[in-house]
Amino acid sequence: MAFWVENEVENGKSNPRKKAIRFRMTLKDSGELRVSDLLDYSASSIERRGAYESILPVVQVLDIILGHYGKPSLNIATPKRGKCFPLEPTGSEKFVLTGPKLNAGYLQGVRGASASVRATTDRTLVNCNACCGAFYKPGPLEDLFAMFIASQKLLKDLEKAIQGLRVVLTHLKYEKGQPMPSLRTISGLARPYGGPNDVTFYHKKEDKTYTVAEYWKHQGYDRIRNFASPVIDVGNEEYPTFLPPEVCQIISGQTTKRKLDPIQTSDMIKSAIRRPRLTRNSINADAFRIFGLNNNSTLNSFGISLGFDMVTVQGRVLKQPAVIYQIGSTPREIFENGRWNLRGVSQVLKSGRFGKWAMLRITRNAKDPKGENSKFEETLGGFFRTLEHTLGKSISKPIQLGRKTVDKGDKVALGPIFLDCQIKTFGNVEYGITTVCVLDEARKFYTPPYDSATQYFANVALKINLKLGGTNHVLRNRTPLYETTLVIGIDVTHPSPGSTKKTAPSVAVMVASVDKELAQWPVELRISTAGKEMVELLRPMLVTRLELWQSKHGQSFLDNLLIYRDGVSESQYKAVLQQELGELRNAYEVMYRGRKLPSITLIIVGKRHHTGFFKKIGPGDCTNPEFGTVVDTGVTEAHNWDFFLHSHHALQGTARPAHYFVLLNEISTQEFAGRNVKISDYLQKLTYDMCFLFGRSTGPISIPPPVYYPDIACERSRCYGDFDDDTSDTSSTIGDDRGKPQGDRGRAQPIQRDHGPGPSTHGTQGPSKPDRNTPGPSKGTPNQQGSGYTAPGKPLRSTEGKQPDMMAGLSKKEKAKLFEDRIAANRKATQEGSSKVEGKKS
Numbered sequence: 001m002a003f004w005v006e007n008e009v010e011n012g013k014s015n016p017r018k019k020a021i022r023f024r025m026t027l028k029d030s031g032e033l034r035v036s037d038l039l040d041y042s043a044s045s046i047e048r049r050g051a052y053e054s055i056l057p058v059v060q061v062l063d064i065i066l067g068h069y070g071k072p073s074l075n076i077a078t079p080k081r082g083k084c085f086p087l088e089p090t091g092s093e094k095f096v097l098t099g100p101k102l103n104a105g106y107l108q109g110v111r112g113a114s115a116s117v118r119a120t121t122d123r124t125l126v127n128c129n130a131c132c133g134a135f136y137k138p139g140p141l142e143d144l145f146a147m148f149i150a151s152q153k154l155l156k157d158l159e160k161a162i163q164g165l166r167v168v169l170t171h172l173k174y175e176k177g178q179p180m181p182s183l184r185t186i187s188g189l190a191r192p193y194g195g196p197n198d199v200t201f202y203h204k205k206e207d208k209t210y211t212v213a214e215y216w217k218h219q220g221y222d223r224i225r226n227f228a229s230p231v232i233d234v235g236n237e238e239y240p241t242f243l244p245p246e247v248c249q250i251i252s253g254q255t256t257k258r259k260l261d262p263i264q265t266s267d268m269i270k271s272a273i274r275r276p277r278l279t280r281n282s283i284n285a286d287a288f289r290i291f292g293l294n295n296n297s298t299l300n301s302f303g304i305s306l307g308f309d310m311v312t313v314q315g316r317v318l319k320q321p322a323v324i325y326q327i328g329s330t331p332r333e334i335f336e337n338g339r340w341n342l343r344g345v346s347q348v349l350k351s352g353r354f355g356k357w358a359m360l361r362i363t364r365n366a367k368d369p370k371g372e373n374s375k376f377e378e379t380l381g382g383f384f385r386t387l388e389h390t391l392g393k394s395i396s397k398p399i400q401l402g403r404k405t406v407d408k409g410d411k412v413a414l415g416p417i418f419l420d421c422q423i424k425t426f427g428n429v430e431y432g433i434t435t436v437c438v439l440d441e442a443r444k445f446y447t448p449p450y451d452s453a454t455q456y457f458a459n460v461a462l463k464i465n466l467k468l469g470g471t472n473h474v475l476r477n478r479t480p481l482y483e484t485t486l487v488i489g490i491d492v493t494h495p496s497p498g499s500t501k502k503t504a505p506s507v508a509v510m511v512a513s514v515d516k517e518l519a520q521w522p523v524e525l526r527i528s529t530a531g532k533e534m535v536e537l538l539r540p541m542l543v544t545r546l547e548l549w550q551s552k553h554g555q556s557f558l559d560n561l562l563i564y565r566d567g568v569s570e571s572q573y574k575a576v577l578q579q580e581l582g583e584l585r586n587a588y589e590v591m592y593r594g595r596k597l598p599s600i601t602l603i604i605v606g607k608r609h610h611t612g613f614f615k616k617i618g619p620g621d622c623t624n625p626e627f628g629t630v631v632d633t634g635v636t637e638a639h640n641w642d643f644f645l646h647s648h649h650a651l652q653g654t655a656r657p658a659h660y661f662v663l664l665n666e667i668s669t670q671e672f673a674g675r676n677v678k679i680s681d682y683l684q685k686l687t688y689d690m691c692f693l694f695g696r697s698t699g700p701i702s703i704p705p706p707v708y709y710p711d712i713a714c715e716r717s718r719c720y721g722d723f724d725d726d727t728s729d730t731s732s733t734i735g736d737d738r739g740k741p742q743g744d745r746g747r748a749q750p751i752q753r754d755h756g757p758g759p760s761t762h763g764t765q766g767p768s769k770p771d772r773n774t775p776g777p778s779k780g781t782p783n784q785q786g787s788g789y790t791a792p793g794k795p796l797r798s799t800e801g802k803q804p805d806m807m808a809g810l811s812k813k814e815k816a817k818l819f820e821d822r823i824a825a826n827r828k829a830t831q832e833g834s835s836k837v838e839g840k841k842s
Helices: 035-043 051-070 141-146 155-162 212-219 262-272 276-290 297-301 369-391 416-431 450-467 480-484 538-551 570-591 679-690 705-717 812-832
Strands: 002-006 022-026 083-086 094-097 107-120 123-136 166-169 182-185 200-203 208-211 248-250 358-363 399-405 485-495 506-512 523-528 560-566 599-606 615-618 621-623 629-631 642-646 658-665
Touching (some): 035 123, 051 297, 051 570, 107 276, 123 276, 523 538, 560 705, 599 679, 642 679
Antiparallel strands (some): 599 658
């Protein structure tokens, strides 16, 4: 069955507007789905190839049925499948996301819930959890504008904030004078930027040029009150339509599609953090209420009923490994909070090569209030002594590059994150210099007297040693597996769904160990097609890692490849086996010609899922599980090998385990693990022990280094090219459903909108009466934009254009020029070639 659909009939009549886009929709019968197939799959003890893929459509349909409750409700936002957020003025929990000082408070956090269907052994469960999302505050659009400074240098930030925002127009009326609400989507600000008296357009029918203010008066609309606010565009590139923001009302339930800035992210995390008992109570109360699980007519019509109690599962606590900083030394005592200290540690296991080094101090204030400079010198001396003690050797004093002031620039743009990104680009890409940035704010590095900062000094020293090729600590009884095994981590970072750069690519990252201590993890970065999760150039990436390992081990050949793959959803497991595994095998088959091929174990790691566990400590009370807790029964997949591991101690809030799904195992055989050791236990302990080997931490981390380091590399890669700043492998809500990557959602798409009647160079005749559906003037000349970018698959290229010295004091104008020069330099590099940069809550 096929039929045509006209988009957005908003004039209250059956006829579509002129030039309305028409869609042809086709409905096809795809067959019958049986819930009994899902039940048989869970109950069966026989593993059948392709069985899981066959029941996925049933699971997806049950997810749709489960989440339908909030769809028709105006008081519940459902931004994506499986998530609901209450919007009532009362009865819903909201909090302000302050953001930078100059545009604070236009977003608000809303606490909601998630729910999805899980197929587990012997039963089908509903996985519920609490989550938070970032939403636009409903209300007048001009209130949002008031939160930004109306200056040319901040209008780009304002435009990014409102692009894609849905608003209701308030100035339109029916013929009898009643208000006629009309929905529009903001595509951006009118170009060139300006207020109603500044923005002009040509009315072809009248052969006359109007300003927006003149046309507004000509049409007889209510008088414009604010002539300082910039005009918005609710049309598209071909048919722009201009409006003053004061006639627009932001509708509720709209999530921001852009990555939150650091301050907003901090606000979100602070408000989202809850103790385990409060999180459990929120799930039992709010999730059932928001999804209507207590009394849901949709579920009842399908004959579906749910239990109201959380399932109880058995967990095991793995034995902690022994951490040592010197061979033969006493292992460090690991406290209840999962940490150990460096007291009594004379030096690290192996210090890196330390040559000449320099120190540059960057401040905002050129003055030296109350002799702080002399105090800073005293603090620097304390750090120098701690560094020598940690490395266990004498080092030369740093070359003093002096003090540079950047107090003339934009305080927001020239903040620590911007400076760190620029310094890393110059150091890692331009000049090949290892850099470490320490933050003076919050009295971290500079804490007079310096003795109170000794722990911070020691942590910085550990970081420096790793960057110089050293090893900080090892495990006393480490497995001999690593001597002939290459441990690999793979991840992909995507442009955010709200990215404004249509050319922003994805970046694929591979890290691999080069030593048996698992201390050093050189990285390989490659540009990939935007939004594509499968890595396109795995073969050459792995070849570089194999060659690097051989160069450090006498050209010997590896026996095993232990691979941790991050950011893959359940529906993509099959693609990983069919595409990525084949590329990996092709990479070493050529190098191992005539030799025994290495064995592979491939593990998918999920971090952004909604499965969690509570440890009962009394009636009505609970806490986080102990670090080292592993759960591999009760809520795991039927017929598959997967487990949940709490490897760290949560300092605050409710801990979330990492989910490990073993797609392929050729290494951990019974012969390899030993007769008295279960294969599953061996791999779980191997992964857990690795979490203690993150050299920059004095405690186990939540995921092992081959998963953690790719995350760091993905974030850092955005500093190295002309990428959009808003990139992520998550959404704007805390906790993503099933750890799904952005996929095609990450692809930046132009906003396609039909334009309302109004004067244009294309001859569209606007109505002469103000009571018709005329949103505002349309400008007929579309904006011509476009830019090239490195072709997918090209390795990241170092910037070749000469950059201004950002260490000097920068004005806002100079800051803007720095970005322009950087973009031009990257485009120049693209044209000249390419080179590699190495370097269930149930």
